[in-house]
Amino acid sequence: MTSAALAAPAPVDAKKASAFLNMPAVQRDAHAFQRAQLEGLATKRFFYTQAFEIYGGVAGLFDYGPTGAALQSNIISVWRNHFILEEEMLELDTTIMTPAEVLKTSGHVDKFADWMCKDMKNGEIYRADHLVEGVLEARLAGDKEARAGAAGAPAAAASAPAEGGEEPAKSKKKKIKSVAQRLDDAVVAEYESTLAQIDNYTGPELGGLIKKFGIKAPESGNDVSDPVEFNLMFDTQIGPTGQIKGYLRPETAQGHFVNFSRLLEFNNGRVPFASAHIGKSFRNEISPRAGLLRVREFTMAEIEHYVDPLEKTHERFEEVAHLELPFLPKDVQQAGKSDIKTLSIGEAVKSGMVDNETLGYFLGRIHLFLLKIGINPARLRFRQHMGNEMAHYASDCWDAEIHTSYGWIECVGCADRSAYDLTVHSKKTGRALVVQKALKEAKVYDKLVPSINRKALGPKFKKEAKQAEEAILALDAAGLEKLQSELKNGPAKVGPYELTPDLVSVELKTIRESVREFTPNVIEPSFGIGRIFYALLEHSFWSRPDDKDRGVLSLAPLVAPIKCLVVPISSNKELAPLVKSVGRRLRAAGVSSRVDDSSATIGRRYARNDELGTPFACTLDFASLSKGTMTIRERDSTAQRIGSIDDVIAVMKELCDGSLEWAGACERLQEYSGEQAV
Template identity: 45%
Template sequence: MAINGDSNVINRDAFRQAVVNTLERRLFYVPSFKIYGGVAGLYDYGPPGCAVKANVLAFWRQHFVLEENMLEVDCPCVTPEVVLKASGHVDKFTDLMVKDEKTGTCYRADHLLKDFCKDKLEKKDINITAEKAAELKHVLAVLDDLSAEELGEKIREYGIVAPDTKNPLSDPYPFNLMFQTSIGPSGLSPGFMRPETAQGIFVNFKDLYYYNGNKLPFAAAQIGQAFRNEISPRQGLLRVREFTLAEIEHFVDPEDKSHPKFSEVSNLEFLMFPREKQVSGEPAKRICLGEAVSKGIVNNETLGYFIGRVYLFLTYLGIDKDRLRFRQHLANEMAHYAADCWDAEIECSYGWIECVGIADRSAYDLRAHTDKSGVPLVAHEKFAEPREVEKLVIAPVKKELGLAFKGDQRMVCEALEVMSEEEAMEMKANLESKGEVEFHVCTLAKDVTINKNMVTISKEKKKEYQRVFTPSVIEPSFGIGRIIYCLYEHSFYTRPSKTGDEQLNVFRFPPLVAPIKCTVFPLVQNQQYEEVAKHISQILTAAGISYKIDMTGTSIGKRYARTDELGVPFAITVDSTSSVTIRERDSKVQIRVNVEEVASVVKEVTEGQSTWNDMLLKYNAPTVVDDE
């Protein structure tokens, strides 16, 4: 959707409002606790919304879990503090917030700056020079890369104030987005509502690895609720406080990130937005995935494989491939431990929206939980023949350490044992030449004197029968609500009624995700036709096909229009006792089939075994019915 110029901004806003009005009126979703005024960032899914969501998740399981033979788990939403402390969420899971200095109302600092820049560019302010426009575009490109100080400086430079009151704003400061709670009645066991589902998979790695026969690579998957206490929720389903995540953790040997099935996606070509193009101000361009991996634009084959699978998943759902791109994280935007990270972004009336993150998280998470829990989360590679290797051996002399440091002996001993090879060999050289050395013990926060009687440092040759290592993880993470909202926009269109005096709303959902697969209408109120309609409904139920039956006396055109607005792909009209017509939603083309064939026709097309065109050929001479 175009976003330049005043008229296009108005058209975009009008389009969005038409979509949202239709979604709320047809109960796809509504604000939660509506009769009490609602709560920002919380929404209820109604019957068609639940069905669309269930269909999307069912296809996600088919496309990823079944296709890749993944291990699915289901972990609690309430997470002990120690787990999220180890993962870094307690200290670092923050957004930068500013406050209205008079009212105390809170806003996300980056959103205010983003809105300011986009507003100036979209409205083509005559006071903005080409140089200033280029600067604003650059700010948008590197927005996620700005520190608190840089964000505050830009807010002051541009004179950005509180949107509602025009009051001055505080300097940006971090706000932790997790909902805090306590586990048990004492309140002494702190916890949080999980901000992601991934940690449940990481802490179960040891058991999952065993379940998989102690073999790599393998993937674990989880679908579940996550919670983030957003500072200023907005944009409907795009930024909410409780949402559904579908996450995959694909564990792989860090020394071999090839993928046996990469060739299946290597020829895909789609919009990619590498970091170099973002920084230079160039647009995204179509790149062949195989080329992106071979040139090192995408870090490795396994990461590239999942990027390709995500592209196929989203386009099969009904996302417009021309409004889908994969944007690489900027260097400073990426987590320090990540080897590479790409976001699948979908363009809608709000702009480009991140809906899926595909990251190579290296071995960070497993190492963090190993260090905190003391349980080694590692994998093993057995050698065909034993290998002779030189190993560093650090042997503290506990008796000497006890005499010298008494109650501090254990901490000094532990600090010696975890020295790196470089530190240990430097200490060995100093002890041999000087007899003693100053050594910093972090847990004591001070230096101690170590003499040559207190520790033995050597290198010994040993035979190894296996390699022990911490796996790397490739993580595709899907925001299901965001994907569904973008799907709503990409599927929505209007067409004139038969009389031309009104525009009719239609959702062109692929049968795969449509909330209801077909409707059943007796052409007129007639007992025989109604009996046939009930018989068809029984056949559809037995075949596991969702349907809606409408025996009202409303005109057939109005009944078609009502179900088109729900995105129902097929309408079955009972106009005889032996055969019926099946109408396809977007073309409005009908075919005539025997009553007993109805379920098989609908099932074949909705499950992808045949196309509608296959059915047109099979049943001959379709007729276009201008029924509206």
């Protein structure tokens, strides 16, 4: 398909809905994307901008302006409805500031690190995996160039998905200039296999690759150091004496886990249930690039779903079982490939590729959420983590990856954290973080039980009485049997303690267990809102063939920052009161609107509107005063319809709350072919 197919339909086609949004996803994908143009629009229309821009900016920090803040808050609102309300999750708002002890226990102080290398001469810092990746990709590009040059053909086709931007070709590395130089076929194969597994190497392994492939600092050509770990958490001191070391949380998850007992109590002691938290987290990235995709401060939305480890089924699994998802499992990647397996979630769980129903259920819900806000399903896949790639707490993990001009980007992680976190916190604090579940049938069995006479034990062992008691209680069944039989014949020894029948006795008792106690497992869907936000901008961006310099953001009404532009045809003062009242009535109908009464031509105002991603525009002219009519313009098709102000507002309300599509609106409002403004 050519880009001409992206043209806005002529007015006669106006009943067709949004030209762009209704286009098959694959065709939208094919639209030639210009990243620099999108970035220009995002800054100009203040979706987002580098933070502290007037101070020269700080890498990895971004501010959201009015449009971006509204888009973000709409995405979050859809998320809250889709997950928290729909599934009655327990929402939390916990602190960002976290004492070191908590993150030491969770493993983050020791393990939440990336590997970095230093240029041995100028001190420049590189993330080790990005360095290896960047250099090998540059060498492969150079090889392609050399081969193409030899064959007399252009080399450009090699790096298709990354073209079009002036930024690094992949989010994870600095762009390194390639030099046309042919490699042996075996070397090419080795590089490609290495790249397919780049996320799976440990630090020392990366160091080995650097030596093996003779990798130097790309700018200076100097040697680089062996990779060393750099912890990604920001640290600080709590209180004036500096005694409490604190970190800014790298995830919201620990705030859920330390509150587990209260959450469980709130849920009347029952599992499964889930807690959810939307909030900022922080990672001190080594060398952040790639705009919103790799940042030091970001909004996350995290769910911790607590389940009985013996019952990872999900009550609503059937609702998603039929959904077909594109999977990229770990065995495929470990074989150096990236072929997608498309199958239903039901099959994926049945075959054991996805470990359990609960994990499968959330993959389906994630998929539905992303489609709901407007992510292109043809540019979405679910990739399983490889062994070494997994976070220290995870037993299985699938990422929802979205394709952008930076390549495939992890936007949602869905990890099975097993009982890891609750177990370590419980062990450290001595607090039981467990669930008690009534057994359907009580277990009845006999068991040897020691009875300790504390009144006698105390005076006998004095300061060591407690240790003596603990030694007895630590005995297993065999130990108790031995003690019981020894006591029959006089004093018995347990460790250094000599025990007599007046101090302790051991008897067979009938035990009736009516509850089972367990540490729940945790399934964690974790959303990077900023990455989803950026991917959505890329998937929504295009430009009209007849006006290539201006962008259009085809955001759905559900998430668009402003739903409706109100435009007076001229700056004539007679129109002003009507403009105000229409704005007020739209607001009362729950439609967020914005008036553009600037002196720009109406065409220019519509174009500005397209850049803001506003799906509809209401235009007021002198007929509005005389006849009480108003026109409505649909952004993607630029088609216009007309009706009474009352009718148009009623239609607008339904278009925005999702109960009406544009085609339906066209049936209720007449075609307008009066003053064609664009």
